[in-house]
Amino acid sequence: MKGLLVKDFKLMKGQKNFFLIIAAIAASTAFFSDDTSFFMGFLPFILSMFALSTISYDEFDNGNAFLFTLPISRTGYTIEKYCLALMFGGSAWIFATFLAVISNALKGTADIKEILISSLIILPILIVIQSLMIPFHLKFGGEKGRLALIGVFGIISVIGIAAIKVSEMLGVNIPDIINHISVLSMGVIVAIIVMAAVVILLISIKTSSSIMNHKEF
Amino acid sequence: MKVIINTSLMVPIYEQITDQIKTLIRNGELKENDNLPSVRTLSKELKISALTVKKAYDSLESEGFTITVHGKGTYVAAANPELLLEEQKKELEADLEQAIQKGRRCGISNEDIRSLFELILEG
Amino acid sequence: MLKIEHLKKHYNNFSLNCSLEVHKGCVTGLVGQNGAGKSTTFKAVLGLVSAGSGSITVFGKDLKDFTPEDREDLGVVLADSGFSGYLTVNDIIPVLKNMYRHFDYTFFTEQVKKFHLPLDKKIKEFSTGMKAKLKVIVAVSHNARLLILDEPTAGLDVIARDELLEMLRNFMETDEERSILISSHISSDLETLCDDIYMIDNGQVVLHEDTDVLLGSYALLKVSEEQFNKLDQQFIVCSKKESYGYSCLTNQKQYYIENYPKIAIEKGTVDEVITMMVRGQKS
Numbered sequence: 001m002k003g004l005l006v007k008d009f010k011l012m013k014g015q016k017n018f019f020l021i022i023a024a025i026a027a028s029t030a031f032f033s034d035d036t037s038f039f040m041g042f043l044p045f046i047l048s049m050f051a052l053s054t055i056s057y058d059e060f061d062n063g064n065a066f067l068f069t070l071p072i073s074r075t076g077y078t079i080e081k082y083c084l085a086l087m088f089g090g091s092a093w094i095f096a097t098f099l100a101v102i103s104n105a106l107k108g109t110a111d112i113k114e115i116l117i118s119s120l121i122i123l124p125i126l127i128v129i130q131s132l133m134i135p136f137h138l139k140f141g142g143e144k145g146r147l148a149l150i151g152v153f154g155i156i157s158v159i160g161i162a163a164i165k166v167s168e169m170l171g172v173n174i175p176d177i178i179n180h181i182s183v184l185s186m187g188v189i190v191a192i193i194v195m196a197a198v199v200i201l202l203i204s205i206k207t208s209s210s211i212m213n214h215k216e217f
Numbered sequence: 218m219k220v221i222i223n224t225s226l227m228v229p230i231y232e233q234i235t236d237q238i239k240t241l242i243r244n245g246e247l248k249e250n251d252n253l254p255s256v257r258t259l260s261k262e263l264k265i266s267a268l269t270v271k272k273a274y275d276s277l278e279s280e281g282f283t284i285t286v287h288g289k290g291t292y293v294a295a296a297n298p299e300l301l302l303e304e305q306k307k308e309l310e311a312d313l314e315q316a317i318q319k320g321r322r323c324g325i326s327n328e329d330i331r332s333l334f335e336l337i338l339e340g
Numbered sequence: 341m342l343k344i345e346h347l348k349k350h351y352n353n354f355s356l357n358c359s360l361e362v363h364k365g366c367v368t369g370l371v372g373q374n375g376a377g378k379s380t381t382f383k384a385v386l387g388l389v390s391a392g393s394g395s396i397t398v399f400g401k402d403l404k405d406f407t408p409e410d411r412e413d414l415g416v417v418l419a420d421s422g423f424s425g426y427l428t429v430n431d432i433i434p435v436l437k438n439m440y441r442h443f444d445y446t447f448f449t450e451q452v453k454k455f456h457l458p459l460d461k462k463i464k465e466f467s468t469g470m471k472a473k474l475k476v477i478v479a480v481s482h483n484a485r486l487l488i489l490d491e492p493t494a495g496l497d498v499i500a501r502d503e504l505l506e507m508l509r510n511f512m513e514t515d516e517e518r519s520i521l522i523s524s525h526i527s528s529d530l531e532t533l534c535d536d537i538y539m540i541d542n543g544q545v546v547l548h549e550d551t552d553v554l555l556g557s558y559a560l561l562k563v564s565e566e567q568f569n570k571l572d573q574q575f576i577v578c579s580k581k582e583s584y585g586y587s588c589l590t591n592q593k594q595y596y597i598e599n600y601p602k603i604a605i606e607k608g609t610v611d612e613v614i615t616m617m618v619r620g621q622k623s
Contacts, residue, residue, distance in 0.1 A: 003439035010431040011424060057424050065421035069386045069488075071411040071439050217388040225607070227597065229556040257516060261509040264532040266551040267367070 004072060004080040008054040015050065022046055026096065030103040040115075041122050043096040048089030048130050051081055055134075056142040065217040074212040078138070082205055085130045093123055120190050124197030131197075131204035139211045218254055219246070222263055230265060234273035235280075239304055242282060242293055253283065253291040341366075341486050341519040346394035347384055356380050356392075356543040362486070362521045367512060369534035369551075370523040371614060377543040378523045382490045385521075386416060399485065412440050415479030419491040422475050425464025429457055429474065440482035448481040455503070469500040476504055480511045487511070489522040493529055501526070505533055527610040531555060537610065539617055546617050549591075558608025559593035560616070562586075567603055578620035589616040 026039040058064050068074070097119040101112060132152065137145035220237045222230050241247040253259075256274060260267040274291055277283045281300055285291045320330045342362040349356045356377045362368040372378050383389040385396055387403060396403040401410060423432055429452055436443045452459070455473050463471065476492055487508070493501045512518055524530055530537055531551060539547040549558075563571060564585035575592035589608070590596055597605060606612070 003435045006438055007435045010427055014426060057426065061425060062421045063424050065388055066416065066418050066423065068388060069414070069416040071408040073408050076408070216390065231552065257513040261513055266535045268535045268550050269552040272552060
């Protein structure tokens with residue numbers, strides 16, 4: 001797997017300038033606007049997409065055929081992609097959180113606790129998004145993968161809206177329920193969300209591994 | 218090693234190799250205990266299949282011209298005057314056959330050919 | 341080294357049924373028309389496509405049980421696939437170092453230098469010849485025991501092809517137990533390198549012969565209609581109608597040279613043998 005990581009890092013090297021621009025945008029929004037949550041979600045999300053782009057590089061020009069004759073295992077390849085996503089997304093998340101804390105401390109706006117909480121909520125969301133995108137990308141390739149994912153998000157949104165409409169019709173008051181829940185300590189809620197994200201991640205890894213083991217070139 | 222093969226001839230390649238190596242041995246260019254190049258090396262130099270070279274080497278060994286020691290390679294065997302003589306007789310036979318064929322092609326009769334032959338022998 | 345037994349695969353308009361063997365210390369060639377089944381066979385051996393029914397054993401091990409460590413003993417060249425074009429030779433070196441325990445860095449850099457391959461240029465900017473040479477250099481630089489080469493000389497000029505074949509000959513010379521399975525369209529590749537040759541046509545192996553025998557005992561007889569009718573067909577493998585009469589493929593050249601001194605006999609080359617096997621009528 002180390003060889004694969006070296007390869008992907010070398011490929012990413014070419015994107016160096018893009019990285020710097022993104023980091024600059026993030027830093028400027030942090031310091032010049034009051035909205036901290038935007039770039040805290042934006043930055044890690046963009047960077048974890050880089051992992052997906054390495055999958056596209058592998059597919060490009062039928063490169064996968066040669067790649068899978070090298071001394072790697074299908075499962076190893078799959079795990080390497082998740083590692084990349086977590087490495088990139090993870091470091092971006094730390095950087096963004098750090099940036100948010102610093103900029104807010106300097107500006108004296110908002111409080112650290114709230115920033116840290118939103119940061120902790122963003123992490124599992126990030127994990128879930130990657131868990132959905134990677135297997136789609138592996139199965140359907142770059143172009144179709146993105147379309148399929150938009151489709152899935154679309155369906156989830158529709159279900160969400162429908163659920164809200166239905167609950168309104170049934171007279172169930174969702175905001176009330178949510179207020180009730182926040183009686184429980186925030187920590188427990190965050191812990192539950194994180195664990196759910198990890199479970200989804202593990203399912204995703206299993207699925208991707210299976211997809212790669214059956215793929216033909 | 219000075220072996221040159223001609224792929225456009227009707228003579229099989231392995232035979233060309235054995236013939237030339239025998240010539241080199243006869244001329245003394247290849248002496249007793251000289252190491253012949255490995256099968257792969259010769260096949261590389263001549264740009265032919267290694268099996269062809271192996272066939273040639275096996276043939277030389279079965280006729281007693283070379284000895285192969287596993288792991289060490291192929292060596293020129295001790296000079297065997299009888300063998301050499303046999304080889305030279307074979308060559309003579311081939312040359313004579315060629316001469317006779319030529320005579321026949323030109324329309325010279327068998328008797329005339331024989332007289333010519335006797336003349337040269339005595340002369 | 342490599343044994344394929346009754347590899348069968350079915351596609352829409354094509355069926356493959358192939359058995360072949362590559363022995364230790366041998367260079368085995370695979371030749372056939374485009375679409376005859378060569379690439380499919382290679383992909384199956386490399387685990388890129390499923391093996392259908394039949395068995396594939398490499399180094400005595402069933403392909404299904406192959407691990408990444410086993411793959412370190414394989415050197416692979418594919419005609420239409422390689423390292424990402426966005427990488428440079430310098431980028432590839434650490435990748436190879438990490439993937440292959442026996443990667444020979446000194447040898448690799450020597451070869452790269454010898455063939456004047458630029459170290460910091462993206463591979464996609466290489467010429468066809470340079471790309472091909474790089475692929476072969478990569479394949480022979482980690483002490484592989486078996487090379488699997490699918491049309492490594494495709495699209496190359498004569499000189500480049502010669503240099504590439506020389507690399508392969510050197511590879512074989514270094515270790516007598518190594519083997520190569522190579523497919524090619526180019527007759528001379530096969531005749532000057534291979535020890536034995538398999539011919540595939542329409543998914544079936546139609547001929548398997550030692551190169552030596554093919555070049556030495558096979559011949560093309562060119563005969564008129566009249567001569568054809570009087571010809572002893574015992575050793576004719578197949579024949580084809582021509583404008584002058586018939587062309588016939590035999591595997592006993594000597595017989596016809598001795599018994600039919602008057603007919604035109606041409607040396608058997610791989611090209612002629614393939615053409616006859618594919619387009620001729622079996623006797």
